Amino acid sequence: MLRQASQEFTIGTHGRGFYELTAQVTKWISQNRFQTGLLTLHIRHTSASLLIQENADPDVRRDLENFFERLVKDGDPLFLHTTEGQDDMPAHIRSALTAVNLSLPVAHGQLALGTWQGIYLWEHRRMPHSRKVAGHFVGE
Amino acid sequence: MLRQASQEFTIGTHGRGFYELTAQVTKWISQNRFQTGLLTLHIRHTSASLLIQENADPDVRRDLENFFERLVKDGDPLFLHTTEGQDDMPAHIRSALTAVNLSLPVAHGQLALGTWQGIYLWEHRRMPHSRKVAGHFVGE
Amino acid sequence: MLRQASQEFTIGTHGRGFYELTAQVTKWISQNRFQTGLLTLHIRHTSASLLIQENADPDVRRDLENFFERLVKDGDPLFLHTTEGQDDMPAHIRSALTAVNLSLPVAHGQLALGTWQGIYLWEHRRMPHSRKVAGHFVGE
Numbered sequence: 214m215l216r217q218a219s220q221e222f223t224i225g226t227h228g229r230g231f232y233e234l235t236a237q238v239t240k241w242i243s244q245n246r247f248q249t250g251l252l253t254l255h256i257r258h259t260s261a262s263l264l265i266q267e268n269a270d271p272d273v274r275r276d277l278e279n280f281f282e283r284l285v286k287d288g289d290p291l292f293l294h295t296t297e298g299q300d301d302m303p304a305h306i307r308s309a310l311t312a313v314n315l316s317l318p319v320a321h322g323q324l325a326l327g328t329w330q331g332i333y334l335w336e337h338r339r340m341p342h343s344r345k346v347a348g349h350f351v352g353e
Numbered sequence: 354m355l356r357q358a359s360q361e362f363t364i365g366t367h368g369r370g371f372y373e374l375t376a377q378v379t380k381w382i383s384q385n386r387f388q389t390g391l392l393t394l395h396i397r398h399t400s401a402s403l404l405i406q407e408n409a410d411p412d413v414r415r416d417l418e419n420f421f422e423r424l425v426k427d428g429d430p431l432f433l434h435t436t437e438g439q440d441d442m443p444a445h446i447r448s449a450l451t452a453v454n455l456s457l458p459v460a461h462g463q464l465a466l467g468t469w470q471g472i473y474l475w476e477h478r479r480m481p482h483s484r485k486v487a488g489h490f491v492g493e
Numbered sequence: 494m495l496r497q498a499s500q501e502f503t504i505g506t507h508g509r510g511f512y513e514l515t516a517q518v519t520k521w522i523s524q525n526r527f528q529t530g531l532l533t534l535h536i537r538h539t540s541a542s543l544l545i546q547e548n549a550d551p552d553v554r555r556d557l558e559n560f561f562e563r564l565v566k567d568g569d570p571l572f573l574h575t576t577e578g579q580d581d582m583p584a585h586i587r588s589a590l591t592a593v594n595l596s597l598p599v600a601h602g603q604l605a606l607g608t609w610q611g612i613y614l615w616e617h618r619r620m621p622h623s624r625k626v627a628g629h630f631v632g633e
Contacts, residue, residue, distance in 0.1 A: 215355050215495050215496075215497065215631070216355075217355065217389065217390065217391075217492060217493070219389060219458060219460050249497065249499060250497065250629070250631075251391075251497075251531075251533055251629050251631060253391055253456045253457075253458060255456065255457055255458055255465055256467075257465065257466065257467030257470065258467050258469075258470075259405065259406050259407045259413075259467070259469060259470055264589055265539065265593050265594075266539050266585065266588070266589065267539045267585060270574055272573040272574035273539075273574045273582065273585050275573060275574075276571065276572045276573055276574050276582050276585070276586070277585065277586060277589055279571055280565070280569075280571065280586050283571065284424075284564075285420070289420075291416065291419055291420065291423065292416045293412040293415060293416055294410055294412035294413045294415075294416050302413065302416050305406065305407060305413050305416070305417065306416070306417060306420050308406070309404055309406065309417055309451055310450055310451070310590055311589055311590070312452065312592065312593075313405050313452075313455075314405075314455060314456045314457065315456075315593075315594060316456045316533045316535065316594045316595075316596045317533075317535055317594065317627075318499060318533060318535055318627045318628070318629035320499050320627070325535055325537065325627035325629075326537065327536075327537030327538050327539070327625070329538075329539060330537065330538075330539055345467070347458045347460070347465035348458070349390070349391050349458035349465075351355070351390070351391060351491055351492070351497075351631055352497060352631070353497070355495050356495075357495065357529065357530065357531075357632060357633070359529060359598060359600050391531075393531055393596045393597075393598060395596065395597055395598055395605055396607075397605065397606065397607030397610065398607050398609075398610075399545065399546050399547045399553075399607070399609060399610055424564075425560070429560075431556065431559055431560065431563065432556045433552040433555060433556055434550055434552035434553045434555075434556050442553065442556050445546065445547060445553050445556070445557065446556070446557060446560050448546070449544055449546065449557055449591055450590055450591070452592065453545050453592075453595075454545075454595060454596045454597065455596075456596045485607070487597075487598045487600070487605035488598070489530070489531050489598035489605075491495070491530070491531060491631055491632070
């Protein structure tokens with residue numbers, strides 16, 4: 214018999230970079246004894262992303278951040294939307310270039326992540342923020 | 354008791370830019386009295402995207418468009434696929450760099466969007482098009 | 494009465510490029526007689542992507558590959574994570590710039606794909622790999 218559940222996750226950020234939320238999500242799954250189904254996460258902001266990436270070598274995340282800083286330059290004179298700071302419009306563009314929601318199958322009580330995959334909130338703003346991620350599960 | 358529903362949304366476009374479909378989707382949710390569940394949207398084209406972005410300052414969308422026009426240049430001599438026009442291959446690349454489907458939790462009868470989030474169809478072609486977006490809801 | 498099902502798809506790759514999996518997914522749908530619902534695919538790797546793209550002119554995929562090779566250069570001196578080869582960090586970045594999961598409505602026993610849309614695994618590594626894609630269906 215299928216059922217569903219909703220949850221809101223809160224992640225405090227302190228500047229650009231990656232904040233892993235795999236443990237928070239995994240805990241919610243095990244506490245509710247979800248066995249098989251579909252887990253969805255949606256970030257309720259347009260200046261941060263949700264990313265599935267390698268959780269082993271931290272250089273991968275450093276290189277990702279450096280690549281995106283070079284691709285989408287803070288203070289680019291192209292931008293008209295500058296009142297919220299030089300990192301604001303780049304944050305919107307980085308959000309468009311990556312993902313704001315994720316859909317993950319759950320099987321045998323676990324997320325169908327690969328061995329080296331972690332779920333990250335990618336903060337694109339330099340100031341601290343409190344980020345909200347809406348979670349939904351449908352299954353058994 | 355879980356149920357599901359399907360819907361096709363049609364959006365007429367007249368050149369590159371953003372066409373908000375939040376109201377169309379919200380109307381479908383309220384008409385069907387969906388309370389809690391998962392809403393999925395999929396655009397049935399490879400030269401337009403679905404994007405969740407800021408719905409306040411229109412300069413954000415103008416900057417997004419300008420950034421993508423500079424990143425993926427119309428008529429780039431790199432491209433072999435040119436028979437459908439100089440903006441066609443850039444449209445496919447912009448589609449690959451962004452999203453073609455979105456997964457949004459519904460809670461308390463409303464999409465779990467943030468305060469500043471709207472759902473947009475991002476048209477990447479210069480000529481007018483009629484775009485089809487497949488919608489699905491599962492929940493209560 | 495809603496039901497769900499899970500499946501793992503395996504795709505062997507032999508170098509960078511696109512490997513269509515539309516037929517594999519379609520076969521799973523027809524064998525299980527899924528009529529209406531939601532299909533989710535998640536790739537369990539961080540150096541390959543899932544992409545919905547044009548399935549007609551193969552030049553589209555060639556241009557996509559060439560564009561991404563120019564945008565994210567192999568052996569870029571910016572990268573610190575180089576022990577797994579010059580194409581490894583670009584593969585992670587290409588994964589972040591594209592999608593690792595897809596959500597597709599199913600209606601009338603068929604994926605709600607557009608006429609010209611195919612589902613591709615986009616391999617970003619040069620060496621052969623065996624890639625796993627987790628599939629989930631909920632519906633009728």
